[in-house]
Amino acid sequence: MRIRKVGLAAVTAALLTMAAVSPAAAEAKAKTYGYLDPASGQTFVPIRFFSEQSGASVAWDGTAKQVTIVRDDVQVKLGVSRKTAEVNGEKRELSASPFTDEGVAYVPLRFVAEALGMNAKWNSSLASVELRRENGVAKLPIIERGSKAAVREPFERQTRSFRVGSRTIEAELLYVSLLAPRVDLSVALAGGEVGKTEELKAIANRVGGTAAVNGTFFDAYTDSALKNPYGYVASGGDIVWKASGDKRTVFLFDANDNVEFVNGADFPERFGRGDVEGALQAGPRLVRDGKVELNVEDEGFKDPKILTGGGARTAIGVTRDHRLVLATVPGATIPQLAEIMRQAGALQAMNLDGGASSGLYYDGKYVTKPGRPIGNALVVSE
Template identity: 50%
Template sequence: MIRTRTNRTTSTSTRAITPLCTFTKRLLPLGLALVCLISAGSSLAPAPASAAVTAAPAKNVVLLDAASGHAFVPSRVLTGLDGLQIQWDASRQRLTIAQGEATTAILQVGSAKAEVNGEPITLADSPFTEAGATYVPLQFISSTFQLPAEWDKTAGSVRLGQGDARLTLPYANRGAASSTGAGKAIISERKTYKVGGRSFTVQQVTISLMDPKVHLMVALAGDTVGKVEELSSLAKRHKAVVAVNGTFFNAYTNDAYKAPYGYIVNGGELKMKASGDKRTIFTYDSNLLARLIPGADFNEAFAAGTMEGALQAGPRLVVNGKVSVDVKAEGFKDPKILTGGGARSALGLTRDHKLILLTSGGATIPQLAEIMKQAGAYQAMNLDGGASSGLYYNGKYLTQPGRKISNALIVTYQ
């Protein structure tokens, strides 16, 4: 079944890593969230040109001022949200935000002086431009136009508006939305972690998902379900900086068709269906707001129309910063999955919207979970392992697979 998306509006050597983002249904009130926020970011597709102030970056993100804790939203995402319309006067650097005939606000970039329905007011924070977008104070927009803003601390995101037009945006510290360059946005390390008295040397690549030049793709071998291809070939074909093997597949059949096991979504289209499968799924939207969800939640999440990519594997390794492995709940039946050691691949998400891709040799699933926790993952899951385990970075293998693979998660930097 193919379906098109709808309603779219993203310790040896060092070079640094940090903690995660993912998914929860518990949302925090606006006032409380402004006090306890962390950092993170990336988000939705651009609004109409009238809402754009300058050349739009690839992603939208709510920015936080580290000193005050105040939040700012890109003005371009407001168009059409709860009836809001934006007009931009480039010569005066002035924004007019209207909600029908009821409320009109006029704001000036760099000025705390504003007008609401013709009456002068003083803003707590001035609008500003950063990374190709104009940002306005979220508290002002929320209170003036009665725009709901719900904070999800676990996911590092903000949900704006109500009904079908709601947007979910990542949040990040101010200054973090600018492109940092590939050398800082994508970092490769060879590290050693100690688990239960044993040392594991791993290959690890950490990617800043909020960087506007970072993009993800769930790629199929030969661009076709059921084919296999060398990981390096797949990576080079898509001009990837990073590639890691993806979900399980039928590697041992003599048939030409080697079926992948689990949901696969690429470009908003469902490429592989796995109804009833309980294993963990890695998903992301067009702004690379990423999360890990149970297999049972896939249909509802996909129906929302914002899923850009997805890859199902499992088992889950880390939940909210704690090791959490429950193979029976995910439908794994082989008892050796917990006790057997071997080549492993895993992915993790940090609280500040970084993606950790990691390969290790000889680890059991519980040991891999501890490794991912130590690596800084706030959420993490296992990928296909054994001879499939492979990690490609910057034109060469960090870990070379022992066979051709069915699918991969790839990272490009454009």
């Protein structure tokens, strides 16, 4: 599936895809996302996005199939399948009509955002739109209209062979839909404390996880009882281990499971925005915007195991249709791992701890069993 980059106007019209949600749907806690309509090239967003994120008042008339959005002194009225709208009583032409999908009303982002005087932009690296607010930025994942299958299926397990140069490398993959209603991400610490170690399966089971993958590098070879992480670790909205000045890539997510990959040096500022729920620092970065990108030495790596050597690896990435990619391979160099993640469909990807730490757990059993207890893990719960 491909999501095309669109201009601010198209994004704004798309963010206006408002969602009318029934009480039953609200109780299901379905995650909010918008659509890119290939036919019109515009982005549409659900009504609830405006009521929840912009401070606007949103009223839905189910009989007339019309929505009214009010923000400050501006009133916007739009109707499903209607090519005209009203802004403070004045008629305006629309290039694309609002529509409903499974009981949710969607409106063109650009039109609504411009009418309300709001700042919305397209973020190609996250396949999402961002709505600037006084107290921060609201993000909304965007998928191509007609691609609901990626939303309905929470998990997809694959064993695939990848042709990388002259080699064929088999990888274990687990795709996780970040838009599936009950999927939730968390960072879990071994034994619930920094410095302890525990079997990956035990970590997942203790926090009720359906799937889990090993996390950061840690001091696995020390004789001390404490085996501390190398790099930032955030869990439950708090930084539980600091690594100031470290440039290695950080994987992070917010309470709505919107994920990002940021440079370690930028992480303190990013965390300061107040919406980071969990984070794991490892690296190096493997894929950026759908292309292999390696700056291993720039991230501060000096170990030959990362620079030139091969071995068991674990990687994490995200696709354009907002599916997390968890991967393990029995033996690969970092450049080979990067190519595997690119071929697996990752828009962004990074390396996690590997070697004897490399592990993937899913549905009650190991897909790849680690050769030792580990310090922390990314856990996926339903």
